[in-house]
Amino acid sequence: MAKSVDEFNKKRLRSSNITVVISIALVLFLLGLMGLILINAQKYSDYIKEQLVVNAYFDENFDVKDSVKIAKLEEETFKKVQTLAPVKKATYISRDMAAKEAKKTMGIDSDALFEENIFPSSIEVALKPEYVDPTKIDEAIKVIKAVPGIVDVKNDSTLMVDVYNNLSRILKWILGFSVLFLILAVVLINNSIRLKIFSKRFIIKTMQLVGAKRRFILKPFIIEAIILGAIGSLIGLLALGGVWYYFTSQIGSAFVQDTNQYFWLVILVLGVGIFISVLSTIFATWRFLKSNVDDLYYS
DSSP states (O other): OHHHHHHHHHHHHHHHHHHHHHHHHHHHHHHHHHHHHHHHHHHHHHHHHHTOEEEEEEOOOOOGGGHHHHHHHHHHHHHHHHTSTTEEEEEEEOHHHHHHHHHHHHTOOOSGGGSSOOSOOEEEEEEOGGGGSTTTHHHHHHHHHTSTTEEEEEOOHHHHHHHHHHHHHHHHHHHHHHHHHHHHHHHHHHHHHHHHHHTTHHHHHHHHHTTOOHHHHHHHHHHHHHHHHHHHHHHHHHHHHHHHHHHHHHHTOOSOSOHHHHHHHHHHHHHHHHHHHHHHHHHHHHHHHHSOTGGGGTO
8 A cells, every 4th residue: 555655656746847847848948939039130130230331432533644543542441441340341342333333223234324434433331230220320420431532421321220220129029028938937937846846845844843954855855956947948958959950951041150149048048947946946845844734734
C-alpha cells in the first residue's frame, strides 16, 4: 500500500514538473519570438531610413580649363563628406552619371538634348538612422553644407518626416506588445510555480513543525526552480531557433544577422525563465511558511 502511494506521489510530482516546464517553455518561446520581431523590425526600420538620401551639389559654373583642378577639389570634398558624423554612406555622382540618370528617367535615348553636361556633379548622402529624426535632419544638412566645395544641399524633408513618424509608430506598437508579453510571462510562470508549491504545502509545513529552518526548507525548492526554469528556457529557445531557422530559410535571409543582439536575447530569455521561477518559488513557499496549519486547508 505504501509503495503504491509513493509511486502515485512520484507520478504526480513528475507530472507537475512537466507541466511547469512546458508552461515556461511556451511562454518564453512567445517572449523570444517578440524579441526577434523587435530586433528585426528595428533593423528594417534603419534600412529604410538609410534609403532616404540628401543630395549635396557642387558648383556647376566653372571654366573648362579648370576641369582638372575642379575634379581634384570635388574628390577632396567627397572624402571630407564621407567622414562626417551624420553620414552613413556617400556616393559620388559625376556630371556624366547625372546626365545618364536624367535620360533614363525621362526615357530619352538621343544625346541631342544633352550636348553638354548641364547637370552638376553631386554627392548622394545616406544619413545614419538617428539623423533622419526630424529634429536632427536640419543639423545634418548644415554640417554637410559647411564642407568647402558644396554649394547646395537638397532633400525631401516632408517624405523623411512622414517615413520617420510611421516607422517610429510601428516600433512603439511592437515594443508595447513585447512589454505585454513580458508581463504575461511573469504572470503565467508565477501561476504555474504557485500551483506546484501549493501541492506541497503540507510537506513544507511538516518540515517547519519538526524544527527545520526556513532557509533549509527553501533551499531545495529554489534549486528545483533553477533547474526547471533553465530546462523550460532551453526548450523554449530550441523551439524558437527551429521556427526562426525555418522562416529565414524560406525567405532566403541569414539565420543570425547580428550576433551581439541575438546573444543578449538568449541571455534575456534564459534569465527571465530562471529569475521568475526562483522569485515565484520564494514567494509561494514563504507564504505557507508564515501561515497556520488550519490555513492550509483553505488556501
